[in-house]
Amino acid sequence: MDFDLSKPQKLLKDTARQFLARDRAPSWQAIAEQGWTGLLIAEEHGGLGTGIVELAAVGEEMGRACLAGPYLSTLFATALIRAGATPEQQGRWLPLIAAGEMKATVAILEESASWNLDAIHSSTRKLFVGDADVADLILCVGPDGVAAVERAGVSVVPMPWMDARRNIFEVTFDHPGGDLLPGGRAAVRAAIDVATVALCAEMVGGMQWVLDTAVEYAKTRQQFGRPIGSFQAVQHQCADMLLLTESARSATYYAAWALTENDPGAPLAVSMAKAYCSDACREVGNRGVQVHGGIGFTWEHDLQLYYKRAKSSEILFGDATFHRERIAALVVDELPPVNSRTETSPDHQAVRA
Amino acid sequence: MDLNLTADEQAFRDEFRGWLKANVPAPWTGGGLNSEGGGEYLAYLRRWQRTLFEGGWAGIAWPKKFGGRGATLMQQALFQEELALADAPHLIGTIGLSLVGPTIIAMGTEEQKARYLAPILAGDEIWCQGFSEPNAGSDLASLGTKAIRDGDDFIINGQKIWTSFAQMADYCLLLVRTDFEAPKHKGITCLLVDMRTPGISVRPLRQMSGDAGFNEVFFTDVRVAVSQVLGQINAGWTTAMAALMNERANLGTGIQVIFKRNLNALIARARQIDRNGRPASADPVVRQKLAQAWLELEILRLNTNRALTSLSKSGVPGAEGSIQKIYWSEMNQRTQQTAQEILGPYGQLIDFDNGVWQYGYLRSRGNTIEAGTSEIQRNIVAERVLGLPKSY
Numbered sequence: 210m211d212f213d214l215s216k217p218q219k220l221l222k223d224t225a226r227q228f229l230a231r232d233r234a235p236s237w238q239a240i241a242e243q244g245w246t247g248l249l250i251a252e253e254h255g256g257l258g259t260g261i262v263e264l265a266a267v268g269e270e271m272g273r274a275c276l277a278g279p280y281l282s283t284l285f286a287t288a289l290i291r292a293g294a295t296p297e298q299q300g301r302w303l304p305l306i307a308a309g310e311m312k313a314t315v316a317i318l319e320e321s322a323s324w325n326l327d328a329i330h331s332s333t334r335k336l337f338v339g340d341a342d343v344a345d346l347i348l349c350v351g352p353d354g355v356a357a358v359e360r361a362g363v364s365v366v367p368m369p370w371m372d373a374r375r376n377i378f379e380v381t382f383d384h385p386g387g388d389l390l391p392g393g394r395a396a397v398r399a400a401i402d403v404a405t406v407a408l409c410a411e412m413v414g415g416m417q418w419v420l421d422t423a424v425e426y427a428k429t430r431q432q433f434g435r436p437i438g439s440f441q442a443v444q445h446q447c448a449d450m451l452l453l454t455e456s457a458r459s460a461t462y463y464a465a466w467a468l469t470e471n472d473p474g475a476p477l478a479v480s481m482a483k484a485y486c487s488d489a490c491r492e493v494g495n496r497g498v499q500v501h502g503g504i505g506f507t508w509e510h511d512l513q514l515y516y517k518r519a520k521s522s523e524i525l526f527g528d529a530t531f532h533r534e535r536i537a538a539l540v541v542d543e544l545p546p547v548n549s550r551t552e553t554s555p556d557h558q559a560v561r562a
Numbered sequence: 563m564d565l566n567l568t569a570d571e572q573a574f575r576d577e578f579r580g581w582l583k584a585n586v587p588a589p590w591t592g593g594g595l596n597s598e599g600g601g602e603y604l605a606y607l608r609r610w611q612r613t614l615f616e617g618g619w620a621g622i623a624w625p626k627k628f629g630g631r632g633a634t635l636m637q638q639a640l641f642q643e644e645l646a647l648a649d650a651p652h653l654i655g656t657i658g659l660s661l662v663g664p665t666i667i668a669m670g671t672e673e674q675k676a677r678y679l680a681p682i683l684a685g686d687e688i689w690c691q692g693f694s695e696p697n698a699g700s701d702l703a704s705l706g707t708k709a710i711r712d713g714d715d716f717i718i719n720g721q722k723i724w725t726s727f728a729q730m731a732d733y734c735l736l737l738v739r740t741d742f743e744a745p746k747h748k749g750i751t752c753l754l755v756d757m758r759t760p761g762i763s764v765r766p767l768r769q770m771s772g773d774a775g776f777n778e779v780f781f782t783d784v785r786v787a788v789s790q791v792l793g794q795i796n797a798g799w800t801t802a803m804a805a806l807m808n809e810r811a812n813l814g815t816g817i818q819v820i821f822k823r824n825l826n827a828l829i830a831r832a833r834q835i836d837r838n839g840r841p842a843s844a845d846p847v848v849r850q851k852l853a854q855a856w857l858e859l860e861i862l863r864l865n866t867n868r869a870l871t872s873l874s875k876s877g878v879p880g881a882e883g884s885i886q887k888i889y890w891s892e893m894n895q896r897t898q899q900t901a902q903e904i905l906g907p908y909g910q911l912i913d914f915d916n917g918v919w920q921y922g923y924l925r926s927r928g929n930t931i932e933a934g935t936s937e938i939q940r941n942i943v944a945e946r947v948l949g950l951p952k953s954y
Contacts (some may be wrong), residue, residue, distance in 0.1 A: 210564065436950075438951055451943060459861055466565050537850070
């Protein structure tokens, strides 16, 4: 067993980190030139054809940089095209996406704001749609299937919210129908799982940035004549941030690996990662601001960008409560293998470190 | 990244699993360890260690030339998991196997290696660890048990506390103060002490959970030969840290299997217990809590596997053990509370499910104290992983 990135995966991650350190707001074309829009796209369509672990590795660095823009939306649409489109459709769209010539998004949510696919009733009006203003192609998930619509045929109204670096819109489809994808609910679920892991990886990267920044601040900020990082009250906040970040990372890469391997436990692994990351990312943000004190609460400090990103990420593709219920449906309702002999007296040494 | 077992790991696991199937004894149904540390249960546990030894399954990670199996860390983790999965009896010699033995191998004299290693593997000699004192817990280096040099002997006076296995141990890895002028870390010596030496007395400490897992150990004019020093005189702190690193390198790999078994039993109970006319497992709040317990336990397993990978590559036990310790101890407390909420009064009954829920709840309270409190572990993480300035 080797639960660590391989050398090529590390190289990909390091390269992404250096690239985003040089340019925190790269153009879409520059992103495409890095190959990131084509990570999931096969080589025959001009992509890199990597696995989900590579996707997560790059996603982590995007999260560390709090990258703004339509990357995640386009990735979600790419995953849906891969899972649900005909070969002809794939051949039409994927090369454009890989080359950075097409941005895309997926419209799912309605007034209920529920990620439960059974709650879908409309194919004409969608809410909370990411990056619909810049998407060249919008995949609308309706009650009868998925339709691909060009932006020319839709009206788009912004829905301003906390995270100004991840824009969402109300989208009305004037001429519902469009180019139908044959893949059904299963394709949508599969695409959500892939996009969720990419999002979790972004959250891990964001947590890492908050942790690193808080620790650096605690080492330099002086009060009572010493660095505040020498006080245990501050140290323990930082230690907890590390525990949360590393645990989120373990869960995320496990889910990425399970998806790559088509492991039957992959959907469970994805929900586990998202449930944990949703809570952990918020908690790391809270502690990061607390360690910084007043400066962490200001508009000018970058912490606020990560703090808001954590909040929008928390609910995107379902919050922790949603995913815990999905886990419960899989592990509480299915009778687990129960060993009749639970740990009993007289032997109580088991739970000793 | 490849989370599948390698062919070697798979072969190791299959071989041990097959061996366990043929060799795990029937579960013990008699009484517990008595306060004198003996009885039939102890004999049963010693027999099990002997069986493991004869089958070639003692000292999994010890080098072959000292009678071990020379296995990798990952194989050692698999060993622990398989033991738990097979419901095998616990390892009575665990202090000797995971803490004392590796430290003797690293720092002992040839005579010490020849004398002490083989009986640990065979289960013939059980060890305890005399570190903590009433006034030296988290601040271990302030320990005050005195050893005064008298010719070729030390004469020891003082007291140890929280000493697991002392009531049945044959030997003790004992920390004593040998230099009273030096800074506190520089005057400590580590000794290998025969527990039958005159002047040693053991008094069990009863815990809130009712059992007596720990002891107080009193030393009154106990005479120990200078040849029993492990490492160097006044360099016992180095020896102790090496021993604790060996312990932490274990990362609690067997524990997660035991937790899993208990959580599965809780889920099964939640499906049976009625709540407002339907099974508790259909209650949305209960479902949320069970799912949280389930995912936290899965992530413990994943964190363990990542730490094992990192340890296998670096070879140096680091602070991973501290993160693991914080995680599993606090997770267990949360999960035990979840069990209490689901089971209501049944969870507190001594006779319901053999008392596991009331016991588990009470016992978990000690998890964040024993083997380094959560506060000390967080200090270690802050200073050694995050590089924050020392707080004391």
